[in-house]
Amino acid sequence: LGIALGCVGRERAARHQEKMAELTRARACVRDLTMTPNEAAAKGLTINQDGVRRSAHDLLRYPGIDLARLAEIWPALGGFSPKIAEQIEIDAAYAAYIERQDGDIAAFRRDEALRLPENLDxxxxxxxxxxxxxxxxxxxxxxxxxxxxxxxxxxxxxxxxxxxxxxxxxxxxxxxxxxxxxxxxxxxxxxx
Incomplete structure (x- = not known):
């Protein structure tokens, strides 16, 4: 919005756009890289042994697993700036809460439109x-x-x-x- 209104200078806008592009690439990367529980165990990661293939994003939700640890397995994850790496870890940590909140919002919108019976006592x-x-x-x-x-x-x-x-x-x-x-x-x- 600040860019569109001319409140943000070109240099700052360019830095912001670069950061957003890097964040988009990082988010795609952690969603695209996946492994099975057996593969994770072979790499020393302790996760549920339920046969479900998990993305790097999903693995970041587990205690003791951070982006630096996953970069040892997938070197591509080590090339992001510290601020982007921190944002990726924050995204993963709060993903379950955001998904639940999105569900609550959808339910609220559905219920908000619910018509009340005309003769409701x-x-x-x-x-x-x-x-x-x-x-x-x-x-x-x-x-x-x-x-x-x-x-x-x-x-x-x-x-x-x-x-x-x-x-x-x-x-x-x-x-x-x-x-x-x-x-x-x-x-x-x-x-x-």
Whole structure:
């Protein structure tokens, strides 16, 4: 953004672009280099012996395995600047948390768009305070996302509301499947 707005000089922009290019190459390198648990054991690395082939990026998540150790196995990993090597190790250390957070964000976006039943009786939603029930009844949000943006609606209230709606949907789904099965059975009987 600073480059696009002209706030960053050419020299600094060029250094930044070089760093980003090196980081991109390093990230590709640690993802492309792989080994099996048996190969890792032969190189003195202690990892799960589960038959799963792991990338250098995956191996960096294990205690006692750093980029310097992997560079002994794959010399190409030793050619990166110290700042890039540090960033690669940080990426690997936090990868599981980032993946989990990405999953949480995707689930939130999916749930945020969840439509609330038009005739939802908030009095039947367990775990909601009287104040929250009154606000939801008065405002009558259409989606879970709209409900979340109402002042005073707590994360706990959102969790209770989401659980209630999903339980109700699951119940309707089971009843719908039973009705469809019953209709199919009666159609089959009348055909005989």
């Amino acid at each position: 908030y009095g039947t939603v367990a775990g909601l305070s009287t104040e929250v029930r009154q606000k939801l009844t008065r405002i009558a949000p259409v989606t879970l996302g709209q409900a979340a943006r109402i002042e005073g609606i707590t994360p706990a209230a959102m969790t209770a509301l989401l659980a209630h709606v999903k339980r109700a949907d699951a119940g309707r789904g089971r009843r719908g499947r039973r009705k469809a099965a019953a209709a199919g059975a009666s159609t089959a009987q009348s055909a005989v």
